[in-house]
Amino acid sequence: MSKPVVDLSLYLVIGPADCGGRNPAEIAAAAASGGATLVQLRDKQSATRDILALAREMKARLDPLGVPLIVNDRIDVALAAGAQGVHLGQDDMPLEDARRLAGPDFVIGVSIGSEAERDATPLELADHAGVGACFPSATKADADALGVDGLRQLRPSLPMPVVGIGGISAENAADVLSAGADGVAVVSAICKAKDPAAAARELSKIIDKSRF
Numbered sequence: 001m002s003k004p005v006v007d008l009s010l011y012l013v014i015g016p017a018d019c020g021g022r023n024p025a026e027i028a029a030a031a032a033s034g035g036a037t038l039v040q041l042r043d044k045q046s047a048t049r050d051i052l053a054l055a056r057e058m059k060a061r062l063d064p065l066g067v068p069l070i071v072n073d074r075i076d077v078a079l080a081a082g083a084q085g086v087h088l089g090q091d092d093m094p095l096e097d098a099r100r101l102a103g104p105d106f107v108i109g110v111s112i113g114s115e116a117e118r119d120a121t122p123l124e125l126a127d128h129a130g131v132g133a134c135f136p137s138a139t140k141a142d143a144d145a146l147g148v149d150g151l152r153q154l155r156p157s158l159p160m161p162v163v164g165i166g167g168i169s170a171e172n173a174a175d176v177l178s179a180g181a182d183g184v185a186v187v188s189a190i191c192k193a194k195d196p197a198a199a200a201r202e203l204s205k206i207i208d209k210s211r212f
């Protein structure tokens with residue numbers, strides 16, 4: 001097996017808490033059909049076996065669409081579900097341990113929110129970085145907002161592809177890309193939309209346009 005190709009352009013981060021009672025796996029599949037290029041299951045509350053069951057359902061729906069699945073925080077769940085990768089923040093499992101457990105072909109994303117976090121991270125062990133919060137986020141109220149200027153400042157010192165995250169919407173996605181991000185990661189902009197596929201299509205158009 002070789003390392004899956006990951007396109008960070010439109011990265012949906014999603015879990016039961018974001019979906020107002022709708023099925024996260026259905027929303028993820030709708031978003032993928034609308035142009036989401038990568039999906040992260042982020043469930044901070046459910047029992048392990050429920051997270052695993054949801055990861056399996058998501059993977060079964062996303063595989064036929066060619067969209068990889070990343071699991072937030074839980075490398076055990078990611079491996080058990082056969083997901084393509086894991087996302088680890090600064091308080092999660094250290095990258096050295098994750099890489100040793102999962103091997104070279106597993107996709108590992110890391111959160112970077114400041115120069116200090118960058119300096120404390122073995123950057124060579126991560127495949128990509130989530131940088132944020134770009135803007136204040138109701139989804140993760142404890143995340144300090146860097147602003148696009150913070151992203152612009154950090155970007156040149158990060159040797160891997162970067163996705164901006166936090167408070168990103170159709171109104172500001174182009175600013176995040178012009179600050180140097182390779183893609184945008186969103187929760188609310190898709191999960192809270194009445195029509196998640198249409199929301200993904202709109203973001204996807206904005207991303208395509210801002211590349212030319």
Ligand SMILES: Cc1ncc(COP(=O)(O)OP(=O)(O)O)c(N)n1
Nearest residue numbers: 072087088089090111130131165185
């Ligand atoms: C793509 C992406 N970037 C950053 C994060 C945040 O990770 P973390 O700091 O570990 O916070 P939690 O999401 O675990 O609350 C992310 N999940 N995805």
Ligand SMILES: Cc1ncsc1CCOP(=O)(O)O
Nearest residue numbers: 137139140166167186187188
């Ligand atoms: C997981 C995460 N990490 C930094 S901000 C954030 C939440 C992003 O959610 P939203 O797109 O709704 O602001």
Ligand SMILES: [Mg+2]
Nearest residue numbers: 073088089092
């Ligand atoms: Mg985390």
